[in-house]
Amino acid sequence: MPGGRLTHDERVRIAAGLTEGFGYAEIARDLGRPTSTVTREVARNGGARGYAADRAHRATARRAGRRPPTGPAGAGPADAEAREAFVEEFATMLTVAGIPRMVARVLSCLYTTDSGSLTARDLVERLRVSPASVSKAVGYLAGLDLLRRERAGRRERYVVDDDVWLRAWAGSARAHLAWAEAAERGVAVFGRDTPAGVRLAEMAGFFARLGDDMSGGPSDAAVADVLTVTAALVQVGAPVRAATLAAALGWAGGRVDAALHDAARRSDLTGPVSVRRGRGGAYAAIPELTEAQRAKLPQITRSS
Numbered sequence: 001m002p003g004g005r006l007t008h009d010e011r012v013r014i015a016a017g018l019t020e021g022f023g024y025a026e027i028a029r030d031l032g033r034p035t036s037t038v039t040r041e042v043a044r045n046g047g048a049r050g051y052a053a054d055r056a057h058r059a060t061a062r063r064a065g066r067r068p069p070t071g072p073a074g075a076g077p078a079d080a081e082a083r084e085a086f087v088e089e090f091a092t093m094l095t096v097a098g099i100p101r102m103v104a105r106v107l108s109c110l111y112t113t114d115s116g117s118l119t120a121r122d123l124v125e126r127l128r129v130s131p132a133s134v135s136k137a138v139g140y141l142a143g144l145d146l147l148r149r150e151r152a153g154r155r156e157r158y159v160v161d162d163d164v165w166l167r168a169w170a171g172s173a174r175a176h177l178a179w180a181e182a183a184e185r186g187v188a189v190f191g192r193d194t195p196a197g198v199r200l201a202e203m204a205g206f207f208a209r210l211g212d213d214m215s216g217g218p219s220d221a222a223v224a225d226v227l228t229v230t231a232a233l234v235q236v237g238a239p240v241r242a243a244t245l246a247a248a249l250g251w252a253g254g255r256v257d258a259a260l261h262d263a264a265r266r267s268d269l270t271g272p273v274s275v276r277r278g279r280g281g282a283y284a285a286i287p288e289l290t291e292a293q294r295a296k297l298p299q300i301t302r303s304s
Helices: 008-019 024-031 035-044 051-063 077-096 101-111 119-127 131-143 164-190 197-215 220-236 243-248 253-265 291-303
Strands: 117-119 150-151 155-159 274-275 283-287
Touching: 008 024, 008 035, 008 051, 035 051, 035 164, 051 150, 077 101, 101 117, 101 119, 101 131, 117 119, 117 164, 119 131, 119 155, 164 197, 164 253, 220 243, 220 253, 220 274, 220 283, 243 253, 253 274, 253 283
Parallel strands: none
Antiparallel strands: 117 155, 150 155, 274 283
8 A cells, every 4th residue: 555564575676776877756647656655765775776575675674673672661871862962973074074063962952862853942951052052053054855844842953854855855856956947057157168168067967966866866768768859959950849849759748858858958868969948938958069060061962
């Protein structure tokens, strides 16, 4: 069932889909599951390149069987000192990764509590900082979707869920794809033959590949569609609207729209040709040649 736990057979099918190069959404449709379920399953168990069905099934069983440790009700002074030291060590690690210091301390404090939730007063007392500092850090984390707020009577509690890093990963993937699309727009503005255009094209390709890798990557079928629409545009040799191309190829409009969108932002897939969308909505295939190369090609044609 869509809401139940994944079975071993489903995990085997996920592993097979990843091996075949299918994207998370495609695997999820095959299983009749939400895409988020497959994304979370793979991210928790080695990623797209390290996922193994048997190992993932055993790890899930271990997580489901965990019990709170039995022992003294309260931690001794040495335990308290060790825990406090680790909270600071973890916060330092996050700071080195680029997270502001106070934000890192708040996130570290929340993440290392048994409940994964604290009130503003709890954070002030534990971190020995002002309420204003906690408020700013909480606002920063909420903006990144790294915590959520819950009402507890008259107070507000701040909660970090078990999949907080998965949400951060998904957010990074979306940001990388947005950067890739912005860079491609810059290429169109400055021109692909200019130094700025070359740098922007390299940036677009890098972040498009990174974003796709983080989100599961395009399937083999999607890549094949990109190559087909690119070849069709080269064959036509003039700007073409998506609807016209769909009619010529005998494809559904949505399939052509998706392929053209991917082709326009993934120049690494289209080879020595870039696909660009004009202001009127028509798409064209542009050979990646320098001005000098373009100038010499007519001479070859006349001489032949």
